Amino acid sequence: MTDTAHPSVRQSAHPSVRPAPGERLSSLPVALAPAALMLLLGLWGIERGGTLWTDEAVTYDMARRSLPEIWRTLGTIDAVHGLYYLLMHAVFAVFEPGLVALRLPSVLAMCATAALVALIGRRLAGPRAGLLAGLLLPLLPVVQRYAQEGRSYALVCALVAWGTLLLLQRRWGAYAAVMLAACLMHEFAVLTLLAHGASLWRSPPRGWIAAALGTVAGLTPLALFSVTQSAQVDWIGSPGTPKIIAFVLTALLGCACARTPGGAAVRRIALPLLVLPAGLLMAVSFIHPLYVDRYVLPYVIGLALLLGAVLDRHWSPVLALASAAAALLSLLFFSPHLRTPESRKSDVRAVGEVLAESGRPGDGLLFIPFRRRVWTLVRPGETGHLTDLSMKSSPRASHTLYGTELSPERIRERMLAHDGRVVVVQDLVGQPLDAVAEEEIKREVLRGHFTLCEETAVNEARVGVYARNGDC
Known part of the structure; x- marks a missing residue:
């Protein structure tokens, strides 16, 4: 691999060479300042007014199940998140289950990501470039969002950032272990292996090839098993215009940064991370929809590195003031909204209250x-x-996420035998209807034998009260 390290740290690129004590010490403030900023922003409004969105509710439920229950449930659904659920089960065993305990691992993971981005930037383009990249990462609204969600995406970011640093250090054994952990935390992290391969494409070291093959081999059993549960992502649609525009604009920004003298210092590592995983997943999604931006969240590592290097290259008092003003405006206009209940698609607690x-x-x-x-x-x-x-059976009793349903005939019988009111929870009007017999029979009986008395919309849900024969 071509040595892309900054001259001040190039001597430490090989694992057999130890950095000088002064050099090691100088990396500490470069890493700590971004981590501290991320911690501050991550803890700010971490409870989001006591709200919880749908996927977090699944994490909360799964983490409170026993280990045998988790294992059996993973055999039916959500095996791709199994490692994360086990981690959160351990967290809930130590801390009282709640919103802070649910989200704190993500906050700490993003703190680690910010510190690691700073160290990567320092290695590639110098201390100031690393510091700026590390400080920019927490300011990105998408980073603040997923730093406060009880899901695996922030942890995947931290592992990918760590793996990228180990790549630069050529510590192939540790690299393989960390990247395998990232892939087991979320399978699409394997796309970052392709990004790393693109960074090394001219002369990939044998150690990296062996590490990449080992990672893929370790992931293969889970990947093959998760294919049997592929129905759980049937809700994903083909990328719409907003998603395509957002990806194109981000990629163009990254390419523009990479073409500048500052961006050239980090582009071999940063640009593939920014563009390849998201681009490949989006391309595949036009054939088989799988693209969701949070599935390829480590792109923020590449974006922060490119922006930090460009700012470092053109640094001046005027640019410093402009950057500080932009950061302040971002915190004032975007960050408060991310801490509100309205910032997430659905609030399960609000639905439960209604x-x-x-x-x-x-x-x-x-x-x-x-x-x-x-x-x-x-x-x-x-x-x-x-x-x-x-x-038919509750989620826990059936070792599923949502429980199991009775047969269509039995559902019809029970609905017609119920003389009182029925409270119905549905998606908002205009959402796709599931074309399965159980759901069709519910809608058919409601239309033919019940009258809607009242209905309340809450987030992405409609809660309606129906009565037989118009007897509201």
């Missing part, structure tokens, strides 16, 4: 589609006074 207010003891309950039962996982007691008319 359900509790709408339903009376003895009322029936229906979820259309049944996977919306996830909106009641956090506080199941809120619907304990309602009778779920279509559920």
Whole structure:
């Protein structure tokens, strides 16, 4: 591999050479300042007004299950997140389950990512470039968003950043272990291996080839098994115009930075990380939709490195003031919204509260589609006074995320045998309808035998109260 390290640190590129004590010491403030900024921004409003969105509700539920329950559930669904659920189970075993415990691992992971980005930038383009890259990362709104979510994406970012640093250090054994951990945390992290390969394409070291092959071999059993659960991503649609525009603009910004003298110092590493994983996943998604921006979140590492190097190259008092003003404006205009309930698609606690207010003891309950039962996982007691008319077995009892449903015929029988009101939780009007027999029979019986009495929209849900024969 061509040595892309900055002259001041190039001597430490080979693992057998140890940095001088002074050099090692100088890397400490470069790493600590970005980590401290990320910690401050990550802890700011971490509870988001007590709200919890759908995927976080799944994490919360899974982490509170026993290890045998988690293992059996992974055999039916969500095996791709198994390692993360096990980690969160351990966290909840130590700390009281709650919003802070749920999100703190993500905050700390992004702190590590910011520190590692600073060290990578320092190695490639010098201390100031590294410091600027590390400080820029926490200021990106997308980073602040996923630093405060109880999902695996921030941890994948930290592992990919660590793997990238180990790549530069040519520590192939550690590199393989870290990248395998990233891929087991989320399978699409394997795309960053392709980005690293593109950085080394002229003369890939044998050590990297062996490490990459070992990572792929270690991931293969999980990947093959997760194919059997591919139906869980059927909700993903082909990339729409907004997603395409966002990717193109980000890629163009990265390419523009890479063409400047400052960006040239980091482009061999940073540009592939920024463009390749997202670009490949988006291209595949026009054939088989899989693209979701958070699945390729490590692109922010490449973006921060390029921006930091360009700022370093053109640094001046005027640019310093302009950068500080831009950072302040970003914090004032974007960051507060990210800490509000409205910043996420759905708030399961709000749905649960509306359900509790709408339903009376003895009322029936229906979820259309049944996977919306996830909106009641956090506080199941809120619907304990309602009778779920279509559920055959609860999520825990069936070792699933959403429970299992009765047959269409049995659902019809139970709905028609219920003389009282039925509280129905549905998606908003205009959302695609599941073309499966169980969901179709629910909609058919509601249309033919029930009258909508009242309905409340909350986030992405509609909670309606239906009664037989118009007897509201």
